[in-house]
Amino acid sequence: MIHSAFLINDPFGDPGVYVSIKYRRAALLFDLGDLHRLPPRQLLKIDYIFVSHTHMDHFIGFDHLLRVSLGRDRRICLYGPPNFLQNVEDKLRSYTWNLVGNYTNDFEIQVTEVHPTYSICRRYRCRNAFKPEDEERGDFDGTLVRGESFSVRAAFLDHGTPCLAFSFEENTRINIKKNVLQEMGLPTGPWLLDLKAHIMRGEPDDLPVRVWWRQGEGRTDEKMIPLGILRDKVVKITPGQKISYITDVLYSEENARRIIELARGSELIFIEASFIEEDADTAARKCHLTARQAGVLAKSAEAKRMVPFHYSPKYKGEGDILSDEAMETFRENV
DSSP: OOEEEEESSOTTSOOOEEEEETTTTEEEEEOOSOOTTSOHHHHTTEEEEEOSOOSHHHHTTHHHHHHHHTTSOOEEEEEESTTHHHHHHHHHHTSOOTTGGGOSSOOEEEEEEEOSSEEEEEEEEGGGTTOEEEEEEEEOSSEEEEOSSEEEEEEEEESSSEEEEEEEEESEEEEEOHHHHHHTTOOOSTHHHHHHHHHHTTOOTTOEEEEEEEOGGGOEEEEEEEHHHHHHHTEEEEEOOEEEEEOSOOOOHHHHHHHHHHHTTOSEEEEEOOBOGGGHHHHHHTTOOBHHHHHHHHHHTTOSEEEEEOOOGGGTTOHHHHHHHHHHHHHSOO
């Protein structure tokens, strides 16, 4: 896998999942709750943040991320539901920025507010006191990001307020046959990242690929090999894997349909399991899922693995009853 994913906090803590892109200094984040468990080195790898909605436990980490990022030359792209631009701007306006024009580096935030059929994007630069700039409007077809190595999609759910669910999917998985490299007398190393990038872009077979390695005394050796030869001999290409993130949603027929469609075929699904089935009326009143409902949805989406989270504090110290109910339902014939 080119990625790893984990809950930032324990299942009773603020929701959030960190996805690390292996072999690159990059990561993305689902939700912006309490981020203090993530060290600055991990926060500074984040390029994309996807916010389900702006209830406090999903958005309070914005200020912490802002503080860690100030004074650094970097850009973060944020995505959120209707009114998200106003939410971000209110946060930024709550601080005084009279000295930032003298900063050497320029931290930039690009914010996209998503509606069912369109999106609105603005950017905010530190050296311009985070004033909104360069508004752009576009169509929204469900895809938020379509990159060289992965894409992220979103679906609208009902939590008494619009709430976004997300899926992250590798475009393809490119595995290197190290035994074949050895047979060809080729080294492993950073050049393999370039090889993968050429393949992801669909570049022609006759493109020369630079294979290089370091020798002693700082000397570098290299050879040029056509892309087609390397693609045929040393690479195995398989379909990409998917991670889905589902939280804060009323259990209804329409929400269930959208969740299953978004998450179908996930290698890993993070899904809230806030209440036990015995408390289903409370869950419905608060627009959350029960653990059993979470298991049903994960099973119906044909996910391979499930991580339940966002447990109600009423079960503090008894989290096993939620995880057991969710996992037993997930494994049974639903």
